[in-house]
Amino acid sequence: MPELPDVTVYLEALERRTLGHRLEAIRLASPFLLRSVEPRVDEVIGHAVTGTRRIGKRIVLDLEDDLFVVIHLMVAGRFAWADRPGAKIPARIGLAGFDFDHGTLILREASKKKRASLHLVRGAENLKEHDRGGAEPLEVDLAGFAAAITRERHTLKRALTDQRLLSGIGNAYS
Structure with missing residues (x-):
């Protein structure tokens, strides 16, 4: 499962490839991937990426007009970049294609259990619903870390893996 270090590397690559570029299409190969109904997919199309961020293990693309694309890769979700817009989504493992003018971000999941999720969010206030509230491991000081891991028995x-206590750490890095 991609965790804080993996998600950080994805964010660096996504920022290089998507920052300032308009999202021209979202093609869903799996109807179970999209877990939100508002805003609609067509409402985020045409908006440029203004930033990237991490919320726990979730990857967030900030778009113009206070819109957000939130992706949780879960256990086996991975990204691949194709240097052509409209690139084919792999038949068995492909979940979605996010088309930009210069290429396609392909979301795939190499597992029989499709657990990855996509949420489209309007407004920073609604984005907070995806934050479990844990301390940020890369920002917390020693006292804050100690307080977080001793807050519950x-x-x-x-x-370490409780996202309400520490954000972004899972089984692999605990």
Whole structure:
């Protein structure tokens, strides 16, 4: 499952490829990927990417007009970049294609259980619903870290992986 280090690397690559470019299409190969109904897919089309960020293990593309694309890769979700717009989405593992003028971001999941999710969000206030509230491991000081992992009665591993206590750490890095 992609966790904080993996998501950080994805964000760096996504920022280089998408920042300032308009999202021209979202092609869904799986109807189960999209988990939100408002805003509609057609409402985010045509908006440029203004930034990227991480919320826990989620990847967020900030778009113009206070719109956001939130993707959770779950266990087996991965991104691939194709240097042509409208690139084919792989038949068995492809979930979606996000088309830009200079290429396509392909979301795929190499698992029989399709768990990855896509949420389209309007407004920064609504984006907060995707934040479980845990302390940011790259920003918290020692006292804050100690307070986070001792806030509830857990084993150390469970405290490290509880997204309400620490954000972005999962089984692989705990």
